[in-house]
Amino acid sequence: MSLQTHTVFVFSATGSQGGALVRQLRSLNWNVHATVRNPDSPGALALKAAGVHITQGDWDNIEALTLGITGCDKLFLCLHPYLNDLDRERQQAEKVVKIAKAAGVKQVVCSTSLGVFMLDTSVYIAPGSFMAGHLASKRGVEEAVRAGGFENWTLLRPAFFMANFLEPKVYRYPEVRDKGTWTTAMTTDSQLALIDHVDIAKFATIAFQNASSFHGKSIGLASELLTIEQTLDQIAEVIERPLKAVFMTDEELEAQKESNVFTNSQVSMRYMSEYVDMEELAKIVPLTTFKEFLSREREVVKTTYRCGGT
Numbered sequence: 001m002s003l004q005t006h007t008v009f010v011f012s013a014t015g016s017q018g019g020a021l022v023r024q025l026r027s028l029n030w031n032v033h034a035t036v037r038n039p040d041s042p043g044a045l046a047l048k049a050a051g052v053h054i055t056q057g058d059w060d061n062i063e064a065l066t067l068g069i070t071g072c073d074k075l076f077l078c079l080h081p082y083l084n085d086l087d088r089e090r091q092q093a094e095k096v097v098k099i100a101k102a103a104g105v106k107q108v109v110c111s112t113s114l115g116v117f118m119l120d121t122s123v124y125i126a127p128g129s130f131m132a133g134h135l136a137s138k139r140g141v142e143e144a145v146r147a148g149g150f151e152n153w154t155l156l157r158p159a160f161f162m163a164n165f166l167e168p169k170v171y172r173y174p175e176v177r178d179k180g181t182w183t184t185a186m187t188t189d190s191q192l193a194l195i196d197h198v199d200i201a202k203f204a205t206i207a208f209q210n211a212s213s214f215h216g217k218s219i220g221l222a223s224e225l226l227t228i229e230q231t232l233d234q235i236a237e238v239i240e241r242p243l244k245a246v247f248m249t250d251e252e253l254e255a256q257k258e259s260n261v262f263t264n265s266q267v268s269m270r271y272m273s274e275y276v277d278m279e280e281l282a283k284i285v286p287l288t289t290f291k292e293f294l295s296r297e298r299e300v301v302k303t304t305y306r307c308g309g310t
């Protein structure tokens, strides 16, 4: 394990996984660089207070990225999908890889999605669906990293974020918060692979500290596997009101196929747990259970589900 100090460029530093990674790297006294879109945002100000070297600019701003990445020997690549232009994430990754290589970056740890594993299996992903475009772009990001010529690279493929049930990410699942139900394409038995974003940061940190032993690996990440009912019950316990899973029938799923671009991605979630090796993951970092996550984020849980005082 490397004990020397490094300088890491962190993408999405004001976001969940990037933010957690920044905190872990700074606690090791490593230097962190990042670009932010708005230097006056609370997230950017928190980064500044944590001693992060900030450059203003978005991910299309080559000059800002070059300025920020110069002087870094490691890079955490975590971009964002653009719903109206799914290939843009891959295109941005290719540009970043070129800048990083030219700047002398030696190691890249890249966070994409657990779903990328499914592209090489028989799980059906409807051609032309949101899921097909999204995963193809994520795989393109990975290919750019692999082909980038870095001494070391590692691909992390995280599962479904525990934080999806909380503000601000819950906007994608408003039914759970607003109606107390979750209509899902999962089955009663299928297991939801849940990841705590802080655990993603733990894996990234370990990979940065042990560059050669993590080199060339693609690792599916989850913190815990739970059924939908177990997941909802654990949230219900904290908010002290019931949450109910509504399981869609195959007929209902078929009927929605054309009208709901996300239906196909929900069905594929049934198979996510097959791509994580929980025993192996637990040997690498201590994994956070959903209960522990909800307890740590108790205040946000209460605010999200409008529970009033705590």
Ligand SMILES: NC(=O)c1ccc[n+]([C@@H]2O[C@H](COP(=O)([O-])OP(=O)(O)OC[C@H]3O[C@@H](n4cnc5c(N)ncnc54)[C@H](OP(=O)(O)O)[C@@H]3O)[C@@H](O)[C@H]2O)c1
Residues within 6 Å of the ligand: 011, 012, 013, 014, 015, 016, 017, 018, 036, 037, 038, 041, 043, 057, 058, 059, 060, 078, 079, 080, 081, 112, 113, 114, 158, 159, 160, 161, 164, 197
């Ligand atoms: N949610 C899930 O279940 C899940 C599962 C697997 C993979 N993922 C992947 O995880 C990634 C998101 O990670 P996260 O949830 O940790 O992030 P997040 O909390 O959603 O934060 C997004 C970050 O990206 C920055 N950002 C977004 N678009 C940008 C742009 N055009 N230029 C510059 N900065 C931009 C934001 O900066 P600002 O502060 O400027 O807004 C912020 O730092 C996505 O790629 C997603 O596909 C998510």
